[in-house]
Amino acid sequence: MEKIIDEKLQGQNLVLEQKAGNTKKLFIESYGCAMNFSDSEVVASILANEGYNTTQILEEADLVLVNTCSIRDKAEQTVRKRLEKYNAVKRINPGMKVGVLGCMAERLKSQFLEEEKIVDMVIGPDAYKDLPNLLKEVEEGRDAINVILSKDETYGDIAPVRLNSNGVTAFVSITRGCDNMCTFCVVPFTRGRERSREPHSIMDEIANLWSRGYKEVTLLGQNVDSYLWYGGGLKKDYVKASEMQKATAVDFAQLLAMAAEAFPKMRIRFSTSNPQDMHESVLHVIARYKNVCDYIHLPVQSGSTRILNEMNRQHTREEYIALIDKIKAIIPNCSISQDMIIGFPTETEEDHKDTLSLMEHVKFDFGYMYAYSERPGTLAARKMEDDVPEETKKRRLQEVVDMQQKLSWERTGRFKGQVVEVLIEKDSKKSNLDWSGRSAHNTMVVFPKGDYKAGDFVNVLITDFTSATLIGEAIGYSDMN
The missing domain is CATH 3.30.750.200 (Transcription Regulator spoIIAA)
Structure with missing residues (x-):
């Protein structure tokens, strides 16, 4: 089961810096897990090259996309309500096109297009590169659908845009799909077989983020601990790999250590783990490197x-x-x-x-x-x-x-009475006089701004707390700066 993204992010409209020369407007919302939000960044990158800039204003959009989640019924019902809203706007603006992305798209493809006729296009999680072709189908008056699951698509060759970014933290996808057939879970059916992304493309993406001032990445996948790169193919085909492929294979502990060593001033997180696949070697990497949370x-x-x-x-x-x-x-x-x-x-x-x-x-x-x-x-x-x-x-x-x-x-x-290292992410929700950021233990910390800025690593003395938040006073920069 995927970790659901924080409720405050549910349905967040994601906005990309404008690309000169683009004349069309894209409105995109994401629901569900972190992987969906990461996928929306891939989609926006693809569509930016097709003439679309993103907008926060639904009514001015030429194309409306919703990236969907099927993991709980509540998430599906929320998406259906949003589709009703989109279609109400579409009746006023008939030129608008509406599409469904992600897990619900794969699961309810015929229902959306044929029975309910509430969308113009349906795109599964492995079909985002086909968006230009699907848009042409729609422009020519035909319903467009591609929900074919892939055994090798990782989008490792696409540089995701950073949507609605704080400029400090970012997701980096390392695996797609899942091979665990938990009886309650739709992910293997909606996202397909598990496959791992080539490690150097992951390092290149982190390097790009670092060069742009980002200070933290979360390595992302349905099951990161089963990451295994041996020159291509599915994890379960590893037994067929050559001796050379096996000798040069990279597992998750090695990937985590590679990232930690290559970017010692960048925080590294990961999500989600699966108990049967978490090896002791990963724990030793976390213990060894200060920048691994x-x-x-x-x-x-x-x-x-x-x-x-x-x-x-x-x-x-x-x-x-x-x-x-x-x-x-x-x-x-x-x-x-x-x-x-x-x-x-x-x-x-x-x-x-x-x-x-x-x-x-x-x-x-x-x-x-x-x-x-x-x-x-x-x-x-x-x-x-x-x-x-x-x-x-x-x-x-x-x-x-x-x-x-x-x-x-x-x-x-x-943590009360202790000093914790905090990466400043944004203004506190309750006061623009305070910063908020997370500790290495993933706890939100709030403290007065002083002369610090977003992206700084700051040592904070904790003076108070709630069940979810630490409250304190900054006492200086940490050695991660």
């Missing part, structure tokens, strides 16, 4: 081994706990966050108690917690009855949220 997002989904088996997760409760204990031994102050699905089919009160007790053992810093919603096309939807009553789901979810709130207070509070 002491933070791991490690979805668990349930604290019950029985439910994990029903989900086809490739780890047990005991294995997950053993991995957590290893993380804490190698990176003693590491922050860890979770994904949790509550009320999966057949979940009992005992299973639920197992989840709560696992949370207490791990002491997650924060998490993403959702009640189970059946996703059409998944094995769970085809083979399992959604038999946990909604009221029970809501009650159990609230208990999990309450537990996480308690743990978050404890985990954030451990």
Whole structure:
């Protein structure tokens, strides 16, 4: 399951600096995970070369695109409401074209184009390079569709534009697709087989960001820990690789170390990890390099081994706990966050108690917690009855949220009286007299501006906290500047 992007970013209209000579306007919104936001940057880059500049004003757009998420029903319903809005505007501006990108596009292709007729074009996650051809189809009055999944497309040859950027942090995609067939998840069906991007193209993209003043990158993929480059092909074809390919292969720990060494003044994060694929070598890289953040997002989904088996997760409760204990031994102050699905089919009160007790053992810093919603096309939807009553789901979810709130207070509070290094990202939401930025542990920190500027690494003495935010006073620049 992909980590859903922070709620404040949901539906964010992404704006690109204007390209001279472009005469058409693109309005693009993204929903769901970080990969969707990264994909929108690829799309905007492709369309910038087709004469489109982005706009924040829906009504003036020639082309409206929404990059969609299928991981939860709520996300799909939100997108449908936005499509209703787009079509209301289109009735006033008939020349406007509307397209759906991403996971919903792949899953609901015929429904969008044929049954509901609410879009002009449908583009799957691996078909963005075909956008120029699809636009010609639309301009000639035909519906346009390409949802073919690729075994090798990584968009490694496209320099993404940075949309609505703070100029400080950026996503860099390193893998696409997923080979894990979790029974609740649509990603393998909407994004295809897992494939890794050529490492030098990743280093080149980070170098470009560094040259433009960016100070932090997040290496991004559905499952970054299974990254493996050996000269091409899918991860599962590695057994067929030549001895030379195997000898020169690059795994995720090596890629992470390459980035850390090549850009010692740039912070490196990554997301998302999968418990069965996280190797101890990655933990030692995090511990070795100061610029690799002491933070791991490690979805668990349930604290019950029985439910994990029903989900086809490739780890047990005991294995997950053993991995957590290893993380804490190698990176003693590491922050860890979770994904949790509550009320999966057949979940009992005992299973639920197992989840709560696992949370207490791990002491997650924060998490993403959702009640189970059946996703059409998944094995769970085809083979399992959604038999946990909604009221029970809501009650159990609230208990999990309450537990996480308690743990978050404890985990954030451990920094009071300590000095943490903060990368300044933007103005605080509550006051333009304060900066906000994140610590290496992925905790938001707020402090008075002083003479500092966005992009500075600053040491901040923490004087107060909430469950999600540290509050303090800057005491000087860090040695990362």
